Amino acid sequence: QSALTQPRSVSGSPGQSVTISCTGTSSDVGGYNYVSWYQQHPGKAPKLMIYDVSKRPSGVPDRFSGSKSGNTASLTISGLQAEDEADYYCCSYAGSYVVFGGGTKLTVL
Amino acid sequence: EVQLVESGGGLVQPGRSLRLSCAASGFTFDDYAMHWVRQAPGKGLEWVSGISWNSGSTGYADSVKGRFTISRDNAKNSLYLQMNSLRAEDTALYYCAKDQYQLLSQIAFDIWGQGTMVTVSS
Numbered sequence: 001q002s003a004l005t006q007p008r009s010v011s012g013s014p015g016q017s018v019t020i021s022c023t024g025t026s027s028d029v030g031g032y033n034y035v036s037w038y039q040q041h042p043g044k045a046p047k048l049m050i051y052d053v054s055k056r057p058s059g060v061p062d063r064f065s066g067s068k069s070g071n072t073a074s075l076t077i078s079g080l081q082a083e084d085e086a087d088y089y090c091c092s093y094a095g096s097y098v099v100f101g102g103g104t105k106l107t108v109l
Numbered sequence: 110e111v112q113l114v115e116s117g118g119g120l121v122q123p124g125r126s127l128r129l130s131c132a133a134s135g136f137t138f139d140d141y142a143m144h145w146v147r148q149a150p151g152k153g154l155e156w157v158s159g160i161s162w163n164s165g166s167t168g169y170a171d172s173v174k175g176r177f178t179i180s181r182d183n184a185k186n187s188l189y190l191q192m193n194s195l196r197a198e199d200t201a202l203y204y205c206a207k208d209q210y211q212l213l214s215q216i217a218f219d220i221w222g223q224g225t226m227v228t229v230s231s
Contacts, residue, residue, distance in 0.1 A: 098216050100155060
C-alpha cells in the first residue's frame with residue numbers, strides 16, 4: 001500500500017494555469033477510473049474537487065479539471081485565484097484499499 | 110444541513126483502546142459507504158478503513174489491520190472505529206467521511222467531518 005506520488009509544491013501567478021500530477025501503478029491509478037482530488041486549506045477538513053478522474057461535484061468551479069493517462073492522473077487549475085492556495089491530495093481506489101498521494105502545496109504568487 | 114460530527118478522541122497510553130464515533134445527519138445514512146481517514150500532525154491524508162452501506166464489506170489499511178475495527182449502526186445514523194493496541198504512530202486527527210457510493214468498489218469522499226484528535230503517548 002504505497003502512497004501515490006505527487007510533487008511537494010507547485011506555484012503560479014493569478015490568472016495562470018497549473019497542473020498537479022499524481023503517479024501510481026497499474027494496481028491503483030492505472031487500473032481503475034476512481035481517482036479523486038481534494039483541496040485542504042490550513043486547519044480545515046478536505047473538500048472534494050474532482051471524482052471519477054474528471055467529474056466535478058456541483059459547486060466546484062469549472063476552472064478545476066481532471067484527467068488520467070496510464071498510471072498518472074492530473075489536476076489542472078486554470079485562471080488561478082488567491083483562494084486556490086491550499087494543499088491538494090489525489091486519491092485512488094486500489095482494489096481492496098484506498099491510497100492517497102502525499103499532497104501538493106499550491107502557492108499563488 | 111448535511112453534517113458529520115466525530116467524537117471519542119483524546120489522550121491514551123500505548124497499548125490501550127479507544128472507540129471513535131461519527132454522528133451523521135442531513136442525508137440518508139444507510140444509502141452510502143462510510144470511511145475513516147486520518148492525518149498525523151503536519152502530514153498528509155491516510156485512508157484508515159471503509160465500510161459499505163449495509164456493512165457487507167469492510168476494508169482496512171495495512172497499518173491498522175488486525176487492530177482497528179470499523180462498524181456502523183444505520184438505525185442510529187452512526188459510524189464507529191474501535192481502535193485497539195494503539196501505537197504512537199496512530200496519533201492523528203481522525204476524519205469521518207461519507208462516500209458518494211454504496212460499495213467499497215468506487216471511492217469519492219464528498220462529505221467530511223471536522224475530525225477528532227487521537228494522541229497516543231505515555
